[in-house]
Amino acid sequence: MLPIINHPDYVAQIGDDHKFPIKKFGELFKLLKEDEIIKENNLHIPGPVSDADLARVHTLDYINKIKNLSLSKDEERKLGFPIVPSVRQRSFVATGGTVLAAQLALKHKLACNTAGGSHHAFADSGNGYCVFNDVAVAAEKLIAENNIKNILIYDLDVHQGDGTAKIFQNNEKVFTVSIHSKKNYPLNKQVSNLDIELDEGIKDDEYLEVVNQSLQKINSSSFDFVFYVAGVDIHEDDRIGKFKVSAEGIKKRDELVIKHFFDKKIPLCGVLGGGYNRDFNQLVYLHSILHRTCHSLLTYES
């Protein structure tokens, strides 16, 4: 079965009226359990990420600021979260969750976190609801400890994976792809190995064609590990995404991407990425498409 990683502390206490829909992580877990995508034998609870793992990506100064809850007001504003103990705890276990998911994906071909994809986090700063760059931390650990040499970070969140691009800009072992909205956050884009910028209002067929072409363009057989950032803020009812992709389009996208690498027997670690849908229940369902798609591929195969 598909290894799925979840921790109750993914739901930090930031107040119910906060713009960030933090409760989605708890509700996603419930939905996956209800639909028997999560059962007792495939649920994995991560520990907090270790200092040694974090330090491969983040500066000690920044790690200590998070540990001591000592961000300045300006840094806290850029992050978008109040820097309180439960946000600190969430950041450590969600990053530990992606590290664990990556390790399990090596063994089982596919594994998914029920959080992660904090792609706006830079080595020395948090931005846009991202404290630590979980995918970068997990990727550096695979390189350091598992002899993985060619990693693809394939980021389909509607926003550019700017922190990830910057962290790996001079790293030949990691290839970063970001397909995102030209006009959306972040204002100052970084340079990924492949950036594809799309206009507002793009619909299913055109979007899926861009994704398909990008998969053909990169030499995907050369990678020995893939991180897939499956943001659902491309959905037509998203509060901030501005694309017009349907739920069916997201399902087709995830099938296209995951099957592409699965058929090539390249291990893939799936992480959530962003989602800010106007309809909370729809948002939770959209995030679950990642897990449903991986689950059915593994089930079909066995």
Ligand SMILES: [Zn+2]
């Ligand atoms: Zn996003």
